[in-house]
Amino acid sequence: MSVAAASKIGEYSYRQFNVQDQNEFHSISSLISNHLSEPYSIYVYWYFLNNWPQYSFVVMDESRLIGVVISKVEPHREVRSRGYIGMLVIDPEYRNKGLASGLVKLTIEKMQQDNVDEIMLETEVINQGALNLYESFGFLRAKRLYRYYLNTHDAFRLILPLSDKSHTRIAFLDPIADE
Ligand SMILES: CC(C)(COP(=O)(O)OP(=O)(O)OC[C@H]1O[C@@H](n2cnc3c(N)ncnc32)[C@H](O)[C@@H]1OP(=O)(O)O)[C@@H](O)C(=O)NCCC(=O)NCCS
DSSP states (O other), X not given: OOSSSOEEETTEEEEEOOTTOHHHHHHHHHHHHHHOSSOOOHHHHHHHHHHOGGGEEEEEETTEEEEEEEEEEEEETTTEEEEEEEEEEEOGGGOSSSHHHHHHHHHHHHHHHTTOOEEEEEEETTXXXXXXXXXXXXXXXXXXXXXXXXXXXXXXXXXXEOSGGGXXXXXXXXXXXXX
């Protein structure tokens, strides 16, 4: 699946978030606030979408926005490039069609192209759907975070290693060079 061009799964098209389009931002924000258990401030999405639009993808049913994944990439402890998947939501009417897998696949491919060393995320320990989805891509459970969410649920921190740096001790890694 090429990241630059829009790609399709069945009748649904995927593409990078359009940072110029205010309506798209509002559709994303209502999808997230209606269907994610954790209440996020609008500034959180804006921070991700505005700074890293290249790591956010949407899936459309014609003009209706039916799914989104929002991510960022930053240095981790100055030695690794770490991707972080912040939010992933599919409209309930469109679940179980492989759409979330398509969005996660696009995200992983884009981060691989950009030489990201690992991808991290958190999900509720009771979110079996999300755990199955991410573990099918090779994400590993790295930590259990006690009462991590406002609803008091625990989280698993999941990590997908993409390069050897991800599983090399920090003491043996050189700092990332400034660009
Ligand atoms: C989790 C979520 C993103 C999955 O979206 P989806 O488009 O239905 O997922 P897909 O159809 O791509 O499913 C891919 C795989 O995920 C797993 N999966 C998805 N939903 C599942 C469920 N309800 N129960 C068990 N496994 C599930 C399966 O392994 C599935 O592969 P399979 O179809 O070969 O069995 C969607 O249910 C959602 O938006 N939930 C609310 C928000 C959320 O929990 N986001 C993740 C938080 S990090």
